[in-house]
């Protein structure tokens with residue numbers, strides 16, 4: 001017999017999510033079901049599926065499972081956590097702060113102005129040594145970028161998930177690299193655990209433009225963890241101020257980082273699209 005699953009569709013600057021609240025319904029989807037729901041023509045369509053679960057620890061308010069549209073699991077989702085905070089505010093309780101645990105990471109959400117502005121404490125950024133890159137990964141990067149050009153800096157940053165961040169100042173170059181990434185069948189082979197790829201254009205010390213190709217979801221309209229990873233990189237090298245406006249196609253996020261050993265904060269909107277149900 002078919003089962004009806006209730007869900008809410010939300011987005012953060014166009015990075016879209018399906019939230020399934022399991023407090024009153026059971027939902028343990030297999031990757032095949034997740035991929036089916038994620039299909040924009042035949043399913044519901046989303047970049048990530050967020051499954052809200054009760055926390056069995058007094059240290060956390062809720063537990064959240066995150067799945068990319070290809071069915072792989074993730075442990076961090078900045079834009080998604082803003083949407084989840086708003087979902088909780090509208091449907092569960094009006095507390096201003098929530099501690100949310102994923103399988104490997106903890107974030108704290110705070111809600112202001114009746115949900116108009118939501119901030120997420122995303123944890124402390126960690127820079128990953130380039131020594132971990134394999135010969136094949138380096139070769140791929142060499143093909144992707146023109147290393148002779150001084151502006152082609154890159155860093156690997158962990159914000160609870162892994163990001164490769166590149167500084168690409170030329171807009172045409174951003175388009176060229178994005179096309180290459182899209183047509184490169186080798187990314188999954190080269191990075192078996194997956195990687196989020198961020199192309200950052202520094203407009204000035206407090207404004208960047210960002211394009212992201214996400215692990216497990218492909219090109220997305222915005223990426224909260226990518227915004228934090230990029231700003232952390234820019235601040236580490238003295239290119240950016242502590243507060244940065246991260247622009248993408250649908251608007252901007254505000255990212256604040258004091259520097260090394262401090263957590264990074266991301267602020268932005270969360271938008272309800274609709275509530276629905278789907279049969280499985």
Ligand SMILES: N[C@@H](CCC[C@H](N)C(=O)O)C(=O)O
Pocket residue numbers: 015047048068073074075076077078079080161162194196214215216217220222223224225226
């Ligand atoms: N859209 C997210 C990031 C989602 C997870 C990512 N694709 C991964 O698997 O690491 C965000 O806003 O942070």
